[in-house]
Amino acid sequence: MTDRREDGTSKDGRVARGEITRERVLDAAERCFAERGFDAISIRQIAREADVTLGVVGFHGGTKQELFLTVLKRRVETLNALRISRLSALKATERLTLETLIDAYVTPYLEIASRGDPQWRAYAQLVARIVSDERYYLEAGPLYDRVAAVYLDEMERLCPDAGRDQLAALLSLTVASMVSIVASGIRIAGLAQSEVPDSPLAYRDLLLDFCVGGVLRALEPKC
Amino acid sequence: MTDRREDGTSKDGRVARGEITRERVLDAAERCFAERGFDAISIRQIAREADVTLGVVGFHGGTKQELFLTVLKRRVETLNALRISRLSALKATERLTLETLIDAYVTPYLEIASRGDPQWRAYAQLVARIVSDERYYLEAGPLYDRVAAVYLDEMERLCPDAGRDQLAALLSLTVASMVSIVASGIRIAGLAQSEVPDSPLAYRDLLLDFCVGGVLRALEPKC
DNA sequence: GTCTATATGTAGATAGAC
DNA sequence: GTCTATCTACATATAGAC
Incomplete structure (x- = not known):
């Protein structure tokens, strides 16, 4: 933002302008963190990406750590809400099985990762980084x-004979598989010598089969 | 980078002192990169960890990038050889199935991740970072x-009716699951409110069941 | 082979002008 | 609310003394 706005505009304009700038900073940070990771990105690069000056990022985002968490918190409730609402719907129709349960957990993530909105796609990529990196996980987990x-x-209710640690490990494996679809599309394409699909949704059925199977x-002996 | 090793193995066949220093530098770098990632670690920290001065790291490791690749290359052939030899053994006994194939790919990694040697454990953790991060993958993949x-x-031979891209995706999911066992033990323990097992081998059977299943x-309709 | 010293750049953070 | 200017610290990399 090189053009410098005159002060003394209407009072309602002032508030809105700050909010818009703030969004732009968070959007830029989201893209940067997603693409290169927390440590590889400098606040300066985020400022450049947002087209604001360094001081503006500090003003709206605080420290780098705070900015990172703010970026996550802005989105996490949406994803959580999608998962909770899907689960409620399942319980209402009484079609709750391990299969549908996994579907309810995985699908919202795949969908946001496949939306047109590049910010949501960036966020999905960022989530993939978080789960696989202990350092991020400690504060964001x-x-x-x-x-x-x-x-x-x-899961425990559906399969009471399995241990909770075993079920937790399986859920974790499911999550790891889920995010890997978003994060390692390049590897798949490289191995298969094929093209990277433009949407992770292309792998949805395969992923669900893999996780459910x-x-x-x-759990076979116990369920 | 200066070409090192004019070779000082003169005295009764003992390894040159430089070789020992070099190993210590690579070991320290391996631990540091594994624990915190390429970008979060400075060469200074590696030097401190190796108990040498900054210049020594540069002398033996070259640039940071070169040091990173050197760390990987030192180990990768061992892991690759284990996988190839397991595969050969399978083919010799003609018990090659999808099940045994996946076992042959996954087990060597789990075993090095579970060895007493902390360097091999660090390496396993480092591998987990590489597969899930596009930037590392481009040069290390x-x-x-x-x-x-x-x-x-x-896999293609065992299941000729499946597409190569589908098989590549499944192999990639298997790899993602495999490394997640090493990388996200904390998450599993947190979810289950249990202890982190001291060896990833504790999850071996569960992991193999998950991947094979x-x-x-x-592939069910096609195999 | 080892280490000191340093060149050169960039990091995160903020005080204070506008 | 925005941006300039700057502080302090630390980054990578290397030249040259021992």
Whole structure:
């Protein structure tokens, strides 16, 4: 933003302008963190990406750590809500099985990762980084694990003879598989010598088969 | 980078002091990169960890990028050889199935990740970072994909009706699941409110069931 | 082979002008 | 609310003394 706005405009304009700038900073940070990771990105690069000056990022985002968490918190509730609402719908229709449960957890993520909105896609990529990196996970994990724990409770109800640690490991494997679809499309394409599909939704059925098949086989004697 | 090693193995066949220093630098870099990632670690920290001065790291490791690749290359052939030899053994005894194939790919990694040697454990953690991060993968991926492609060929032979892209995606999901066991033990323990097992081998059977079950279900109509 | 010293750049953070 | 200017610290990399 090189053009410098005159001060003394209407009062309602002032508030809105700050909010818009703030959004632009968060959007830029989201893209940068997603693409290169927390440590590889400087606040300066985020400022450049947002087309604001360095000071503006500090003003709206605080420290780099705070900015990172703010970026996550802005989105996490939406994803959590999608998962909770799908679960409620399942319970209402009484078609709750391990299969539909996994579908309810995985599909919202795949859908946001496949939306047209590049910010949501960036966010999905960012999530993929978080789960696989202990350092991010320590501060960001709790944002997600509240809902994961709810799903885990349902798994326990469906399969009471399995240990909770075993079910937790299977849910974690499911999550790892899920995010890998978004994060390692390049590897798949490289191995198959094919094209990278423009949407992770292309792998949806395959991913669900993989996760459901995996969970069922691991629980086979007990379920 | 200066070409090192004018070779000082003169005295009764003992390894040169430089070689020992070099190993210590690579070991320290391996631990640091594994624990915190390429971007979060400075060469200074590696030097401190190795108990040498900054210049020594530069002398033995070259630039940071070069050091990173050197760390990987030192180990990768061992892992690749284990996978190839397991595959050969399978083909010799003619017990090659999707199940045993996946076992042959996954087990060597789990075993090195579970060895007493902390350096091998660190390396396993480092591998987990590489597969899930596009930036590392671009330069390190080819080191691994040669062998992955061999396994993929075997999958194709076992299941000729599936597309190569589908098989590649399933192999990639298997790899993602495999490394997640090493990388996200904390998450599993947090969800289950249990202890982190001291060896990823504790999850071996569960992981194999998950991967095999996943691959079989995804290929079900075709195999 | 090892280490000191340093060149050169960039990092995160903020005080204060506008 | 925005941006300039700057502080302090640390980054990578290397030249040259020992």
